[in-house]
Amino acid sequence: MSKRQAIxxxxxxxxxxxxxxxxxxxxxxxxxxxxxTMLDENGRRVIRGGFIEQMILDExxxxxxxxxxxxxxxxxxxxxxxxxxxxxxxxGDNFPASTGIVVKDLLSRDALIEMDAVAILDK
Amino acid sequence: MSKRQAIxxxxxxxxxxxxxxxxxxxxxxxxxxxxxTMLDENGRRVIRGGFIEQMILDExxxxxxxxxxxxxxxxxxxxxxxxxxxxxxxxGDNFPASTGIVVKDLLSRDALIEMDAVAILDK
Amino acid sequence: MSKRQAIxxxxxxxxxxxxxxxxxxxxxxxxxxxxxTMLDENGRRVIRGGFIEQMILDExxxxxxxxxxxxxxxxxxxxxxxxxxxxxxxxGDNFPASTGIVVKDLLSRDALIEMDAVAILDK
Numbered sequence: 001m002s003k004r005q006a007i008x009x010x011x012x013x014x015x016x017x018x019x020x021x022x023x024x025x026x027x028x029x030x031x032x033x034x035x036x037t038m039l040d041e042n043g044r045r046v047i048r049g050g051f052i053e054q055m056i057l058d059e060x061x062x063x064x065x066x067x068x069x070x071x072x073x074x075x076x077x078x079x080x081x082x083x084x085x086x087x088x089x090x091x092g093d094n095f096p097a098s099t100g101i102v103v104k105d106l107l108s109r110d111a112l113i114e115m116d117a118v119a120i121l122d123k
Numbered sequence: 124m125s126k127r128q129a130i131x132x133x134x135x136x137x138x139x140x141x142x143x144x145x146x147x148x149x150x151x152x153x154x155x156x157x158x159x160t161m162l163d164e165n166g167r168r169v170i171r172g173g174f175i176e177q178m179i180l181d182e183x184x185x186x187x188x189x190x191x192x193x194x195x196x197x198x199x200x201x202x203x204x205x206x207x208x209x210x211x212x213x214x215g216d217n218f219p220a221s222t223g224i225v226v227k228d229l230l231s232r233d234a235l236i237e238m239d240a241v242a243i244l245d246k
Numbered sequence: 247m248s249k250r251q252a253i254x255x256x257x258x259x260x261x262x263x264x265x266x267x268x269x270x271x272x273x274x275x276x277x278x279x280x281x282x283t284m285l286d287e288n289g290r291r292v293i294r295g296g297f298i299e300q301m302i303l304d305e306x307x308x309x310x311x312x313x314x315x316x317x318x319x320x321x322x323x324x325x326x327x328x329x330x331x332x333x334x335x336x337x338g339d340n341f342p343a344s345t346g347i348v349v350k351d352l353l354s355r356d357a358l359i360e361m362d363a364v365a366i367l368d369k
Binding site: 091095103 | 145148230
């Protein structure tokens with residue numbers, strides 16, 4: 001069993017934080033909760049899921065097909081439907097097992113939704 | 124490492140949804156958050172946990188003994204005690220590691236409790 | 247694949263509970279949500295994370311370096327910063343992937359924070 005490997009596409013930007021963006025050990029990859037909210041050109045908050053996960057998966061030599069589980073944390077029930085389109089775009093037909101819950105708050109300021117994930121890689 | 128396999132005892136009923144009831148890869152099985160609330164003969168909401176998981180485990184060739192972890196999401200602290208009896212029935216003495224948290228809301232309408240799970244299978 | 251093994255450093259004290267402190271199967275270890283709150287000498291609630299996990303890891307023949315993922319459940323956003331120092335002490339530079347969410351309540355009375363974890367062991 002190979003030792004754990006931190007997956008960190010952002011290098012020094014994570015210095016001082018007390019978690020890794022993702023950790024791989026053997027063929028398992030654990031991806032930290034990731035805020036999927038971004039501001040659009042008009043300053044409105046929009047869901048833009050998948051970009052951060054894509055960077056992590058690239059760095060780990062994995063793809064969205066390798067994700068077997070996700071948990072989505074949202075602050076309002078209404079916001080959840082917006083995630084379906086994102087999920088179709090990033091997962092195609094290979095949807096992971098998933099849980100979605102409405103939480104009191106998220107740690108990222110202004111975040112509407114956060115997702116963490118587990119992937120199992122080919123090798 | 125065999126590729127991922129969606130476990131879906133309900134077939135077309137899941138068409139349009141953006142998650143699989145469960146996903147297996149290798150000997151690991153990830154089960155999506157499952158609402159354990161049902162209406163009894165008098166229209167009262169009751170906890171009837173385990174039925175949905177049983178169907179998924181059957182389809183995957185697994186048993187409750189293979190479940191190593193669960194997370195239970197409840198909307199009120201009072202509702203949690205009701206889950207203990209269900210857990211004794213389905214797990215016997217082989218309890219998984221578990222976390223229970225009180226969330227703001229669940230996505231399933233009228234749900235009182237939701238549980239997701241991870242199983243590790245024999246082969 | 248060896249069968250599941252409950253990790254329980256507290257023996258009979260867990261009798262009657264419907265979860266195991268941790269479960270190991272193969273080289274994976276799942277640690278139940280653990281309240282990190284303790285009362286200090288003045289009766290104030292303080293975060294004292296890591297002690298319970300240390301007992302579980304010892305019993306399982308693992309170390310904090312083997313932890314690949316944690317989820318932290320807190321009741322107020324303000325309480326989260328207090329966890330960073332604990333995480334530095336127990337993880338050193340080997341931080342796991344992690345998610346932190348603000349929940350409505352925790353099941354342990356007076357708990358401020360709860361953490362669950364997944365470890366992957368050498369063998």
